[in-house]
Amino acid sequence: MKSDYTVAIVGAGPYGLSLANHLSSQGTSFIIFGKTFDLWRKHTFDTMNLRSDYATSELSHPNDRYRFSHYCSDTGISVNDISGQLPVSVFRNYIDWCLARIPFSVNNQMIINIKHGNSGFSIQTEKGDKILVQKVVLATGIAHQLYIPEIFLAHPGTLHSYRTAEIQKINAKKVLVVGSGQSAAESIFVLLKNKNQVEWYTRTAPVYFSEPLNLPRWLFNYIIRLPQFFRNVDPIILKRTLGLFSSTTITPDLMSVVKNVPHHYGLPDMDKYDVIISATGYQYQMNDLKFLSAALKAGIRQWNQYPVVSHRFESSTPGLFFSGAITEPFFGPSMKFMIGAPYSASVIARAIK
Numbered sequence: 039m040k041s042d043y044t045v046a047i048v049g050a051g052p053y054g055l056s057l058a059n060h061l062s063s064q065g066t067s068f069i070i071f072g073k074t075f076d077l078w079r080k081h082t083f084d085t086m087n088l089r090s091d092y093a094t095s096e097l098s099h100p101n102d103r104y105r106f107s108h109y110c111s112d113t114g115i116s117v118n119d120i121s122g123q124l125p126v127s128v129f130r131n132y133i134d135w136c137l138a139r140i141p142f143s144v145n146n147q148m149i150i151n152i153k154h155g156n157s158g159f160s161i162q163t164e165k166g167d168k169i170l171v172q173k174v175v176l177a178t179g180i181a182h183q184l185y186i187p188e189i190f191l192a193h194p195g196t197l198h199s200y201r202t203a204e205i206q207k208i209n210a211k212k213v214l215v216v217g218s219g220q221s222a223a224e225s226i227f228v229l230l231k232n233k234n235q236v237e238w239y240t241r242t243a244p245v246y247f248s249e250p251l252n253l254p255r256w257l258f259n260y261i262i263r264l265p266q267f268f269r270n271v272d273p274i275i276l277k278r279t280l281g282l283f284s285s286t287t288i289t290p291d292l293m294s295v296v297k298n299v300p301h302h303y304g305l306p307d308m309d310k311y312d313v314i315i316s317a318t319g320y321q322y323q324m325n326d327l328k329f330l331s332a333a334l335k336a337g338i339r340q341w342n343q344y345p346v347v348s349h350r351f352e353s354s355t356p357g358l359f360f361s362g363a364i365t366e367p368f369f370g371p372s373m374k375f376m377i378g379a380p381y382s383a384s385v386i387a388r389a390i391k
């Protein structure tokens with residue numbers, strides 16, 4: 039049977055859209071699915087500053103069409119004004135500017151099933167459309183990978199910190215925030231603004247309470263731009279050292295507020311709280327990608343539940359590629375941030391050509 043497109047990109051975040059730019063400019067036929075920049079529009083607090091700076095938060099294009107500096111000169115913003123912390127409101131405006139210029143459209147449907155057959159991949163959308171393609175690139179980010187430790191799942195009021203819309207609606211409740219990272223601090227800030235009584239539980243001291251543990255920004259940006267280097271590091275060693283690459287951008291305002299919240303290093307009695315916010319991060323496991331058929335999943339070689347990918351980001355099922363955070367054990371920490379998207383997009387586009 040004839041394919042409808044050469045490639046289907048599943049995911050319309052920075053990784054999926056960057057790849058689409060590369061495929062579009064090399065003339066490869068493709069379709070892209072997903073909610074555009076979903077994480078950045080719906081799952082980040084309006085009060086947040088990005089962890090990355092503007093130069094490492096761009097949509098990739100082979101001819102550098104979507105540089106932040108172009109956006110600034112187009113809209114009259116001074117680059118100097120955003121050269122420190124990048125507020126999410128500015129980033130969202132930059133995204134809209136990019137989306138108004140991309141020369142292709144995004145199909146906003148979610149994919150509910152992908153099967154592999156003799157003539158390629160059959161993809162089914164949530165509305166029942168079926169499409170046949172030769173290759174699939176998964177760029178589904180973190181939405182399927184929310185991690186909540188079992189102990190907190192037992193509480194009826196537990197929410198992952200990814201659910202920012204729900205968190206912003208919590209009002210006048212007794213809330214326990216769990217986790218020592220930036221998402222915990224941002225959740226606390228918003229919860230306090232909404233007159234909640236907030237307490238905080240972490241097993242270890244929050245990272246930004248001990249500044250020296252954070253690498254300086256220039257060193258962080260330099261090291262994580264080396265996916266080819268990380269490709270040669272054993273995934274076990276890589277996973278153990280990844281903690282070094284956590285970066286936080288806690289403003290003094292945020293810091294002064296969260297520092298005064300009652301803090302527990304031992305787990306308090308959870309029954310005292312109406313809501314538990316589990317700011318406990320993400321766990322990248324292929325089994326959580328429910329839209330892959332069981333037969334397809336069974337055929338993909340795995341390492342610790344991650345799909346093993348080649349130097350071209352291709353899995354052991356020919357024609358099925360992975361991108362973004364799920365490739366971190368093989369390409370290093372840049373894959374968890376937008377800074378990794380240009381490398382991933384250009385390599386996958388070349389592999390598909």
Ligand SMILES: Cc1cc2nc3c(=O)[nH]c(=O)nc-3n(C[C@H](O)[C@H](O)[C@H](O)COP(=O)(O)OP(=O)(O)OC[C@H]3O[C@@H](n4cnc5c(N)ncnc54)[C@H](O)[C@@H]3O)c2cc1C
Nearest residue numbers: 049050051052053072073088089090149178179362375376
């Ligand atoms: C709170 C928070 C703050 C962060 N801050 C930064 C930062 O400042 N700088 C930085 O570089 N990184 C940051 N990150 C990391 C961030 O995840 C990545 O930078 C980036 O968004 C990852 O891009 P992505 O395209 O891989 O995935 P995402 O941005 O998560 O996009 C995933 C896409 O896949 C789509 N999708 C998912 N499932 C399906 C399906 N079944 N069918 C169709 N489409 C689907 C979604 O709709 C979406 O379009 C942050 C993450 C979080 C959670």
